[in-house]
Amino acid sequence: MPEFPEVYTIVSDLNREIAGKRIISIQILDPALARPSKDIIKSLVGKNVEGVSQLGKNIVLNFQGGGGLIFHLRMTGRLLFRKRDAGADPYTRLVFYFGENQLRFCEMRRFGYAQYLSKDEMEVLKSHREINMLNISGEEFTKRIKEKNTIVKRALLDQDMISGVGNIYANEALFLAKINPERLTKSLLPREINLLLASLKTVINEGISHRGATLPDKSFVDIYGKPGSEQNYFKVYGKNGKPCPICNSIIVVKQISQRGSFFCPTCQKNTAWNP
Template identity: 40%
Template sequence: MPELPEVETITRDLKKELPGLEIKEVVVHGSYRPKAKDLNSVVGPKITGVERIGKTIHLILEDGRRLVFHLIMTGRLLLRDAQAKPDPDQRVTFKLSNGKELRFTDQRMFGWVELLGQEELGDFRLRFGPDPFELTPDIFANRLQQKKTAIKNALLEQKLVSGIGNIYANDALWLAQIHPEAKTTDLSQEQLESLHKSVVEILQEGIAHRGSTLEDKMYVDLYGREGSHQDHFRVYSRAGEKCLRCEGTITFTQLGGRGTFFCERCQVKSSQPTLI
């Protein structure tokens, strides 16, 4: 958390707000140590664009460098008026030429702020697979079959397909009627191509709902507002409740160290069809 829909929501808002502005001052708060050692060097050049790569957000500067944020678990990017009261866990503040501030906050400090030169961008991109939106169903299926593991683990492998996290993997597998423990090698091409459709559908829904804000309230958008996709979960966080499709009971287990939710009745482990 945040996953592709949350990061995409923030990225789209930043695209509306930042291009053409300059960073006038950088303030690092307390004992926080950014990954980028020379953050003050971003003062001056205009911001010309914003891009998402995987779950990372890139502010593109006119000199070709990129200011990169990875929110990981509890990171936030917040656009505030300069007079607004400080936000909890404020780590870095970027004071903008329009009088506003872009604030990077992070409760647990797993997130990071990095500065990339043009020559480093190619290697950075190689750390991430393509987005599901960039893949045809057959190529998506072929990439997942490269990893001989449970299908849910493969979905979370960012070098295979980027951006999918635990929430949306659970619900996409439910939509495709595939058990999260099913082995990639036991699933048919047709099932995997159907999974691609489900992944795209659930991610697009998440973006339309401006992301998911869970009970911890950690995710908010650029303006500090909660998302609403949590009101539309199919199986995620619904252990013990009825399946929305077959009225079976939603089961919870741990898979690869991640909380996993599924319907034992209508999500299958192989290419054999299940009658509901």
């Protein structure tokens, strides 16, 4: 599933291509993915996209009056920006026409969707997703993580605590901070919390600079169909059985909250560490 850097890449590119542009027509090939209904999605014809924004893992096309069309890509969704005469893309579900260009929503497994939200519904979504890794303060991060009574890996994946962090970047940040994914949040010392936040910001910004990560399944590509390169810089994610880049211990993987957690048992002991 695309995480913060992948969504950031898509949003940045869409702003360059469609912000200020008018939707000429909409083709709905799979009505089940057009929410709340195909008629409401069709009503966007003739409207200008005022801008494209990010709310956690949601991509938002903003319209006058405060409403927005959100895309949630889930596991296999893609947004592809194509010329009108470009060849077909597999699993195309919705097509938005902007003059000579098209924005195609493609979804192989049909878990993703496009959904129009009213101004009031957008405000509710913002209240849950507007705080993210790029704008959260140290004080707010400390407050939110201390309010949790769970293991740190599960807390980081909670989109209501902080939006946009997923399994990949949680693994990488915990390794950088030398924190075991099964540490209890209430056991984290202030210096560990500060380092965890700094590590999250580091891996998120690195992911953005490399235009996201494209895993072997090739699900994530940018709007031009090009893969990201952050996967070439992973320290632990997907590296089980390989030596730790710091101490040469073997990286292990363990299922935590139904997600694979990759970590170094030597660098990331399940106790507070001493600098």
